[in-house]
Amino acid sequence: MRKSGSASAAIRNVSQTSVGRCPICGSVSVFLLTDKDNPRWGYRCIRCRSVGRNRHVALVLAEALGAASLAEVRRRGLQRDVYIAAASGYLLKGLAVGMPRLRTSEFMPGVKPGDVLPDGHSTCQDLHDLTYEDESQDFVVTEDVLEHVRHPSTCFAEIRRVLRPGGQHIFTVPYSHDRPTVQRVDTSGPTDVLLMEEEWHGDSIRDRVLAYRNFGYDIFDQLRQHGFETELKLPSISTRRAGVYDSAVFVATKAE
Ligand SMILES: [Zn+2]
Known part of the structure; x- marks a missing residue:
């Protein structure tokens, strides 16, 4: 897990501190830059501790649900079916595991997909082969997951299947505008074959997970081939009030 930096670092970067409403916890909060080399990770909400990437996803989801924050969605209750491919994390400090019409999951090797996990609500799910019914979800949310799956094309098709x-x-995925996808591992056979130096990302469940690829601009073509029209949401002056500065959120809409 990348370090968030220290309080003293935040004080040194105080000129880049901002105040606004957090789209996760819903509080009027201060967003402190605790790691200026990595603002995607370094801007912490002092109330819920979320970072900018979490808040950008939350902002897009909350707006799609007609609310200013996930905390507001939680108070009102969900009117749409939402599946978040995680069983913990900052989005679930705004929403709540177990709330009606919210599905949450974690991939657990050795656990049968569909089986309920120890939290009593989330299930084991493999994005390559979800156990959910066709056209059962209004929103599917994945935060930095698809760079870690072996076959993203299969996952996009599966996500499309379960969406209405x-x-x-x-x-979100690690993404560059200026080059095509870099495949780091050959996944065409039954076992992984490294094509370049291993890149590991921190993970709260497994400690670290291998990045199979760094996505590039061809991701839009991949999504189009799977029947999605995709918009990339970038930070703007207005997202600064939500403590969002340096992230990109993909919104892939299943054609009607
Ligand atoms: Zn917050």
Whole structure:
């Protein structure tokens, strides 16, 4: 897990501190830059501790649900079916595991997909082969997951299957505008074959997970081939009030 930096670092970077409403916890909060080399990770909400990437995803999801924050969605209750491919994390400090019409999951090797996990609500799910019914979800949310799956094309097809027409896959992945996808591992056979130096990302469940690829601009073509129209949400002056500065959120809409 990348370090968030220290309080003293935040004080040194105080000129880049901002105040606004957090789209996760819903509080009027201060967003402190605790790691200026990595603002995607370094801007912490002092109330819920979320970072900018979490808040950007939350902002897009909350707006799609007609609310200013996930905490507001939680108070009102969900009117749409939302599947978040995680069983913990900052989005679930705004929403709540177990709330009606919210599905949450974690991939657990050795656990049968569909089986309920120890939290009593989430299930084991493999994005290559979800146990959910066709057209059962209005939103699917994945936050930095698809760089770690062996076959993203299979996952996009599976996410499309479970979305209703007009439904949206809201997601983040490490992404560069200026080059095509870099495949780091050959996954065409039954076992992984490294094509370049291993890149590991921190993970709260497994400690670290291998990055199979760094996505590039061809991701839009991949999504189009799977029947999605995709918009990339970038930070703007207005997202600064939500403590969002340096992230990109994909919104892939399943054609009606
Ligand atoms: Zn917050």
